[in-house]
Amino acid sequence: MTYNLVCGLETHVELSTKTKIFCSCPTAFGSDPNTNVCPKCLGEPGSLPLVNMATFIYAIKAGLALNCKINQEVSFDRKNYTYPDLPKAYQTTQFIQPICTNGYIKLNSGKKIRINRIHLEEDAGKLIHSGGNTYIDCNRGAVPLIEIVTEPDISSIEEAREYLEKLQLNLRHVQVSDCKMEEGSMRCDVNLSVNRPGEPLGVRSEIKNMNSLSFMEKAIAYEYERHVTAIKNNEPLVQETRRFNEADGSTSAMRDKEDANDYRYFKDPDSPYIIIDDIFIEDIAKTMPMLPEKIKNNYLEMGLSEQDADLIIKYKKVSDYFSSALVTGDPKILSTYMLGEIFRSIETESQKEDFNILVPYAELAELSNLQKEGKINAQMAKKTLAEMLKSGKSWKEYISKSDMEGIDEGTLIAMCKTAITENPMAVADFKAGKDKALKALIGAVMRQSRGKANAVQAEQTILDLIK
Numbered sequence: 001m002t003y004n005l006v007c008g009l010e011t012h013v014e015l016s017t018k019t020k021i022f023c024s025c026p027t028a029f030g031s032d033p034n035t036n037v038c039p040k041c042l043g044e045p046g047s048l049p050l051v052n053m054a055t056f057i058y059a060i061k062a063g064l065a066l067n068c069k070i071n072q073e074v075s076f077d078r079k080n081y082t083y084p085d086l087p088k089a090y091q092t093t094q095f096i097q098p099i100c101t102n103g104y105i106k107l108n109s110g111k112k113i114r115i116n117r118i119h120l121e122e123d124a125g126k127l128i129h130s131g132g133n134t135y136i137d138c139n140r141g142a143v144p145l146i147e148i149v150t151e152p153d154i155s156s157i158e159e160a161r162e163y164l165e166k167l168q169l170n171l172r173h174v175q176v177s178d179c180k181m182e183e184g185s186m187r188c189d190v191n192l193s194v195n196r197p198g199e200p201l202g203v204r205s206e207i208k209n210m211n212s213l214s215f216m217e218k219a220i221a222y223e224y225e226r227h228v229t230a231i232k233n234n235e236p237l238v239q240e241t242r243r244f245n246e247a248d249g250s251t252s253a254m255r256d257k258e259d260a261n262d263y264r265y266f267k268d269p270d271s272p273y274i275i276i277d278d279i280f281i282e283d284i285a286k287t288m289p290m291l292p293e294k295i296k297n298n299y300l301e302m303g304l305s306e307q308d309a310d311l312i313i314k315y316k317k318v319s320d321y322f323s324s325a326l327v328t329g330d331p332k333i334l335s336t337y338m339l340g341e342i343f344r345s346i347e348t349e350s351q352k353e354d355f356n357i358l359v360p361y362a363e364l365a366e367l368s369n370l371q372k373e374g375k376i377n378a379q380m381a382k383k384t385l386a387e388m389l390k391s392g393k394s395w396k397e398y399i400s401k402s403d404m405e406g407i408d409e410g411t412l413i414a415m416c417k418t419a420i421t422e423n424p425m426a427v428a429d430f431k432a433g434k435d436k437a438l439k440a441l442i443g444a445v446m447r448q449s450r451g452k453a454n455a456v457q458a459e460q461t462i463l464d465l466i467k
């Protein structure tokens, strides 16, 4: 008997605006507790919100990147609940008229994960537990968020991961958020139920606040098993909100799942009703960079493998740099530089995200052309690039004219003849059908020429000589 996994994700993403959503307090991460606050973001009586329009621009960019309809009539609502990290006892959000609806993310299989809505809202503060006490830091309160809500279209852990990775990639490319799950600028809730094929949907549970991809995967795996076991044993499941326990990968009940009614949503009387006109949306659309899917297709058309293209587009700055180098350089050679020497010099994820390397893209493109034209071989290019990455100096510092002169035909033939005479076993093996033996002969030529010979020409010459 198989059991379907029916899963939807709600992802909160912190926008990279400099100031908060309804006041001009900074959003900077890591300030002293309660220093980035004012009466507006604390919701003190008598204070009135002032909408930060940059948050609308960011949310519209996100909507365009995720194939959404941008709604032209938008308003804010109050979601009422009490919790110590929310002193004003309501969160200002968009319940009735969200800014974006009806989008999707396309997975590599072609399946679309539909996005029901993207709405703007404010974040809550943070509780700090220390020495048996709990402290409240309101710096994060009213930092702008967008919440991206999918339909329950996800039917495996792999699809959930791919969706979230693609979401992250798109939002980073359009620069609305750094989407760092480990720093909390991207967090995700999982809605999940299980049913047998052909039967009605099962009871739904929601697992809150996963802050890494692997936690999300573990939470889905655990919950799926829990639901399947309960169904098999005819045990009742209840609709509830659960927490993920990082220590053992389990989930446990937090509270009954709330319905919208529990929050007593009503229109925020203090926030303006906003009309977004076509020109505003068109102007933002004009500033949108090329989206990752399109960039990837371009790379594939230039002959890159799917895997290499994915590794390069994963980081916006890496892909910007690579795309600039491509204008004058050779795509395949450049990709070997990127994924070889360059990625080796910047190993951590954050180094790749920041991508501060000393080699200008034009220099890299020139190096690739020298290799393509056969003036230097791959090995020399690799060595030179390693030096350039360390010093920031031009390739001209490391490659002399005589290095580029290569080897004339007569010398190459003489070297090939020597290689053949000195390696009779390899010649015999090759003639007996062992194709690998040819590599030994080419290697001998490369050693004689100290890497200056062109391996392709050497191979051809050897084949001609031993035919």
Ligand SMILES: [Zn+2]
Residues within 6 Å of the ligand: 020, 023, 024, 025, 036, 037, 038, 039, 040, 041, 042
């Ligand atoms: Zn404030």
